[in-house]
Amino acid sequence: MQALICSVGTEILLGNIVDTNSQYIASHLKDMGINVYKMVTVGDNFKRLEKVLKEDFYDYVFITGGLGPTEDDITKEVVMKVANKNKLLVDKDSLRALEEYFSKDDKAIDINKKQAIFPEDAIILKNPKGTAPGCIIESDKTKFVLLPGPPHEMTYMFDKEVAKHIMKDSFIKSVTVKTAFLGEWDMASRVDLSGENPTISPYATDNGCILRITASGKSEAEVDKLLARGINDVKESLGDYIITFEDKRKEEVLIDILRERKEFVATAESFTGGLIASSIIDIDGASDVIKESYVTYANSSKHDLLNVSYETIEKYDVVSKEVLKEMLDGLYKKTKAELTIATTGYAHLGKVFVGVLYKGEYIPKEYNFKGDRNRVRLRAKNRAIDLAITLMRGKYDNINI
Helix, strand or coil: CEEEEEEECHHHHCCCCCCCHHHHHHHHHHHHCCEEEEEEEECCCHHHHHHHHCCCCCCEEEEECCCCCCCCCCHHHHHHHHCCCCCEEECHHHHHHHHHHCCCCHHHHHHHHHHHEEECCCEEECCCCCCCCEEEEECCCCEEEEECCCHHHHHHHHHHHHHHHCCCCCEEEEEEEEECCCCHHHHHHHCCCCCCCCEEEEEEECCEEEEEEEEEECCHHHHHHHHHHHHHHHHHHHHHHEEECCCCCHHHHHHHHHHHHCCCEEEEECCCCCHHHHHHHCCCCHHHCEEEEEECCCHHHHHHHHCCCHHHHHHHCCCCHHHHHHHHHHHHHHHCCCEEEEEEEECCCCEEEEEEEECCEEEEEEEECCCCHHHHHHHHHHHHHHHHHHHHCCCHHHCCC
16 A cells, blocks of 8 residues: 655745654554655645646545645645546535634635535545544545644544544554664664565664664564564574664663662763763653762762772873773762763763673773764763663673674
8 A cells, every 4th residue: 555645835845834744644654554655745836736646556645734715725626636526515514613613703604615615425534623624535546635734633633533544455564673882884784674575774863773674464464474574584683782672762671671670770970961861760760770870070070979089080081991990980889779880081072981880790981983072972871871781681792892
């Protein structure tokens, strides 16, 4: 099942508003077994929109915007021409809703009446959030699904009205794989990405690189079988670099491990400025596992709070493996947390040290990251979480980083 998503509105092309509708529809169609072939944005121009909609190899065309009462609201008229719908009628329920909305204001009702006119065989989609009903107009090959432009109206109508009219002629499922340490190219080089069903695609995100495994088929059982094959292939290729196949952040995985073991984590951060602790606290359940967190930006803070010696700082520099080790040791002595995490670095230079200490096992890592200071801080945060999970699982010695 192939679909086109078309957003209508000159204001989108001018950059005055952001098209969130297309993203919302696309994210929901995959669960309905409908593949999005293309997304387009068209201004309020009859001929341009007609040209786009005349591409007749789509099973579904989802159109948002252009259903209002003004002259430039042309979506329904264009679709009726493309679908060759000439017999029109006033939908009584839609007209009644308009009359109630405008409190019997004859002038307002007359202006808005076009919103209640549809082809005689159209499926009307109710819009209790606004004045413009949607509809489904079917041609010989394509079902045109017309939705209002305002996002709060569109999402409500899609969820409450559209979904029940879409036939699940096929199934699509995806699994997102969160990985540790690997960059996008490195991860992609280890996995066979040439398959067509399931497909395996790499992505870089702010929280690290992921793989998305997607399978499609005529039945749910067929899809589950294909998806299992893709998951097994990724397991064989990436092994201990895999953090999780579940739809959860890495920090949640870390919290789950700590909670299961009834253990605690403490952090001491210099250039990351609390980013690691904050990313953990963002997750529900963090209060069960996080013990204490310190931002020791200044040398004096490292000394006063963590007992890092000034002699070590002077001899090795504050950004060094030696200072990192004293930060971790001091943090453990202060908190007695089973897992301690520390960072020190020059964010503007990209030179950083990230370390974890877990039950006496100490892992210090030096990195030279590219990017601005906030990008460097984010990457260091991700590596800290990766290191903690991998070490706690006892998998650190099995990987090469």
